[in-house]
Structure formats: structure tokens, C-alpha cells
Amino acid sequence: MIRRNLLIAIAAMAIVVPAASGQEDGEKKFRAVCSTTQVADFTREIGGDRWQVDCVLAPGQDPHIYEVKPGDSRMVAEADICVQNGWHLEGDDWMLNLAKDANKPLVTCVTGVKALDFDEDGTIVEDPHAWLSPINAAIYVRNITEGLKKIDPDNSAEYDARADYYVTQLRSLHGWIQKEVNSIPRAKRILISHHDAFHYFASTYGFESAAPAGWSTGDEVGAGITPQRRAQVVESIRSYKVKAIFVETTINPEVVRQIAKDAGVRVAGALYADSMGPEGSVAETYFGMMRENVIKIVGGLK
Numbered sequence: 356m357i358r359r360n361l362l363i364a365i366a367a368m369a370i371v372v373p374a375a376s377g378q379e380d381g382e383k384k385f386r387a388v389c390s391t392t393q394v395a396d397f398t399r400e401i402g403g404d405r406w407q408v409d410c411v412l413a414p415g416q417d418p419h420i421y422e423v424k425p426g427d428s429r430m431v432a433e434a435d436i437c438v439q440n441g442w443h444l445e446g447d448d449w450m451l452n453l454a455k456d457a458n459k460p461l462v463t464c465v466t467g468v469k470a471l472d473f474d475e476d477g478t479i480v481e482d483p484h485a486w487l488s489p490i491n492a493a494i495y496v497r498n499i500t501e502g503l504k505k506i507d508p509d510n511s512a513e514y515d516a517r518a519d520y521y522v523t524q525l526r527s528l529h530g531w532i533q534k535e536v537n538s539i540p541r542a543k544r545i546l547i548s549h550h551d552a553f554h555y556f557a558s559t560y561g562f563e564s565a566a567p568a569g570w571s572t573g574d575e576v577g578a579g580i581t582p583q584r585r586a587q588v589v590e591s592i593r594s595y596k597v598k599a600i601f602v603e604t605t606i607n608p609e610v611v612r613q614i615a616k617d618a619g620v621r622v623a624g625a626l627y628a629d630s631m632g633p634e635g636s637v638a639e640t641y642f643g644m645m646r647e648n649v650i651k652i653v654g655g656l657k
């Protein structure tokens with residue numbers, strides 16, 4: 356009997372401990388399911404301890420070509436809200452469909468961002484990589500904040516306060532990036548990586564950007580590697596005397612390495628474009644990944 360009572364006591368503790376470690380006893384956490392590591396990071400920052408935030412993509416996974424797994428639907432079924440990037444970053448709209456199928460509210464982070472467009476033989480494609488400018492990241496944060504407030508209006512002031520603080524930090528990051536890139540002469544601000552992820556970064560900080568693959572690593576209109584684009588990139592590297600080009604952490608580096616060889620330039624590291632770094636790495640947060648990118652870009656090009 357003593358042993359049985361002890362087991363009951365331990366079982367009771369196991370139930371009590373997780374609730375006590377989060378917030379007030381017994382208060383259930385809200386749950387958000389996010390598509391990409393960046394939007395999950397923003398959501399964690401705004402939701403604080405009141406939210407459990409899960410991410411469909413693991414660090415290093417490519418959102419353009421991701422295929423949904425049964426576990427993703429199960430995770431979304433438990434969610435109070437879903438959060439996606441939008442503008443087809445999520446390939447065939449896999450996050451939109453997951454949310455729709457489970458009848459869950461969905462925040463689309465690019466809402467309100469001024470799109471940079473690609474004209475692909477008359478088809479206009481909105482470039483989805485808007486978070487790579489901190490000015491746009493602030494719009495993402497505000498959209499997520501509004502989404503969380505709708506689910507938990509009682510704590511709206513708290514979410515607004517976290518958003519205000521985060522946006523202040525984004526402004527500081529923007530100032531720091533401007534200062535850093537100013538050490539690269541204008542003529543040398545040419546950013547070449549695997550796919551066209553850096554247009555927003557480039558337009559904010561005065562770079563030209565080019566890539567052998569189009570706006571997506573998948574096979575959507577105007578996406579993927581073409582021999583013409585590859586040849587243009589090699590030509591640009593030579594004619595603009597670009598010192599270095601970059602691979603990306605979510606993509607096999609072989610194509611860029613071969614281009615670097617053909618054009619006679621070096622590869623100056625792997626940039627974080629479509630994903631943040633793994634847990635425990637310096638790039639496991641948005642601020643960390645942006646800082647790493649800028650340090651690599653400045654080091655490679657100036």
C-alpha cells in the first residue's frame with residue numbers, strides 16, 4: 356500500500372510540475388504552429404510564457420520544397436492559431452492548406468509589406484523573402500501580435516509591450532547593418548548567392564543581387580536553376596570584379612562552388628536565408644542570423 360501511495364504521489368507531481376514551470380498553476384498555454392523558423396522566433400518573442408510555439412520546419416529545411424507529413428496535421432489540430440510567411444514561400448501553400456484543413460485562424464506575415472516583384476515572362480511573382488530586411492520584420496511582428504491578441508484579448512497590453520520592445524531592437528539592428536555595410540564601397544556591394552532570397556536586404560542596404568536559381572528552389576514559374584541565369588551570374592562576377600559569392604545553409608552548396616570555380620572567385624561562407632541556424636548555434640534567433648549574415652557579407656566583399 357505504501358508503494359502504491361508513493362506511485363500516486365509521483366504521478367500527481369508529474370501533472371503539477373509542467374504547469375507550475377510555465378505560469379500560474381493550471382493555466383493552459385495557448386498554442387501556435389508556425390511554418391518557418393523565422394516566424395516561429397517572432398511568435399515566441401511576442402507570445403512569451405503564455406504560448407507554446409511549434410514550428411513545422413526544422414532549422415536548415417527548405418520551405419519552398421517541403422512536403423507535409425502526417426505529424427504536421429496532428430500538430431496543427433492542437434493549435435489555437437497558425438502563422439505563415441506567405442507569397443508562396445511555403446511552396447504549394449502547404450501551411451495555408453494545413454490551417455484550412457483544420458479550420459484554424461492563420462496569420463500571413465507579409466500582409467502590408469510593400470512587395471518587390473519578379474516579372475517572369477509576364478507573370479508577376481511577389482518575392483516572399485521580405486523578412487531579410489528588419490524594416491519588414493517589424494511588419495511581421497505587428498501582424499503576429501494582432502493574431503495573438505485576437506486569441507487572447509485579455510493580455511493584449513502585454514503582447515503590445517513585447518512587440519514595441521522587439522521593434523525597437525529591430526531598429527537598432529537596422530542602424531547597425533547600415534553602419535557595417537557602409538564599409539563596403541558602393542561598387543562592391545554585389546551579393547550573389549544560390550537563390551534570389553536577398554532582394555529586400557539588397558534594396559534596403561544598396562546592394563545589387565543575383566542568383567543562378569530564381570526566386571524559389573522549387574519548380575514554380577520563374578524558379579529553379581537555368582543555364583542562362585547561371586551564365587549571366589558568371590558573367591556578372593567577372594565584369595563587376597566581385598570578390599566573393601555565398602552558399603546558403605538550406606541548399607546543397609555544389610552549384611555555387613562550381614560557379615565560383617568557373618568565375619575564379621572564392622565562396623565566403625554560408626548565409627542564412629530561408630532558415631535560421633540550429634538550436635545552440637549563434638544563428639538560432641533572427642538577430643543572430645542577421646548578424647552572422649552581415650559579418651560574412653562585409654568580410655567577403657570589402
Ligand SMILES: [Zn+2]
Nearest residue numbers: 552570571629
Ligand atoms: Zn527562398
